Amino acid sequence: MQYLEFKINCKEDFREILIAELSEVGFDSFLETDHGIDAYIEEGLFSRDLYQDVIDQYQEAASIVVEEGVMEKVNWNEEWEKHYDPIAVGDEVYVRASFHAPKPEIKHEILINPKMSFGTGHHATTFLMLSHQLTVDHQGKRVIDIGAGTGILAIMAHKLGAGEVEAFDIDDWCVDNGNENFDLNGMQNVRMGLGTVREVAPQGTFDIVLANINKNVLLDELEIYASLVKSGGNLLLSGFYTHDIVDIQEKADSVGFKFLSQKDKDNWAALIFEKL
Structure with a gap:
């Protein structure tokens, strides 16, 4: 290649x-x-x-x-080893590669074999989504990660006690890397799917839906997300700039979501909604 x-x-x-x-x-x-x-x-x-x-x-x-x-x-692992630094989300989450020393004093440790920039925790949107996840009760919940990338948000859901985790992405490289990362984090029973949300067609409803993609895809798929989130469940969105919040929130409101909270970093935004 x-x-x-x-x-x-x-x-x-x-x-x-x-x-x-x-x-x-x-x-x-x-x-x-x-x-x-x-x-x-x-x-x-x-x-x-x-x-x-x-x-x-x-x-x-x-x-x-x-x-x-x-x-x-x-050799992406070799290249990343030269440049990749661990990421800490407050004192609760530590995202590291296998060549970094562990920090057992931090509550949640996520191991990633980093092969892409998006989804390693370095990008602001991933950092924001992880931060939001820490505020949402995952215990025993059914969670799906849409456009999962490296699988880091699905792994976070698992670490936070989710009862069932699903994940998928449109890129077969992401699927391979995500499954590798799931294995590193004791999630051998979770396999990442391949395709868009329409192609994968997840079955049933979920307590928590995670989607860190981009503005256009989110606007196009929000109506589908509405059908996937249980009443009273949460939708966590990122992948867009702060000036896009109005458009995202307007669309979310129109399909039955209530805005709960917002985080932003470096002009990127992440939002939490509740399904009415």
Whole structure:
């Protein structure tokens, strides 16, 4: 599998925005560096026009300079070991890779073999979702993680005592990595599904639905989420900017949800709703 490599020098404030935008046009792996980000995409999935649209949008504001290259084979574990740092969510959650020392004094430890930027805890939206999960009772609850990525939110649900956990993603790489991470965290009975929420068609209703995707997908699928959440259950959403909250909340209200709380970080937002 041949990957194209883009070493992007940019202002620090634009790293997460560029990761989010590039992930929307097919890039599936990222490394944060001292000067910006390194972004990777399979050669067969690369669209020069879509990529250039993203770069042109932020070129001036982010002072972007790009060096392009090709990587025949990528050992993501080796690359991540060079760059990946553990993440702490307060003093309750510690997200680490297998090459980091454990911290037994922290209540919830999540092991991740990091192969993508989204879903490792480094991205603000994942951090916010984990923070929100700590405020919601998961004990014995039925939980589903939509667009699960590395599976970190499903793992958090398991750590918080969920009785049943389901998860799926549209990317087969995420499915493989998610199942690997489930195994690392004692969740051998949970296997990640492949597909969109319409394709997977989850059965029954859930006490908690988690969806950290992006604004357009969330708006398109919110009506389906409404059919999946039990009355009195919770919907946790992220993957959008703070200026998108109005649109998300308006759509959620229209399909039977009540807004409960909001967290934001670095201009990203995460919301909790209750199903009426």
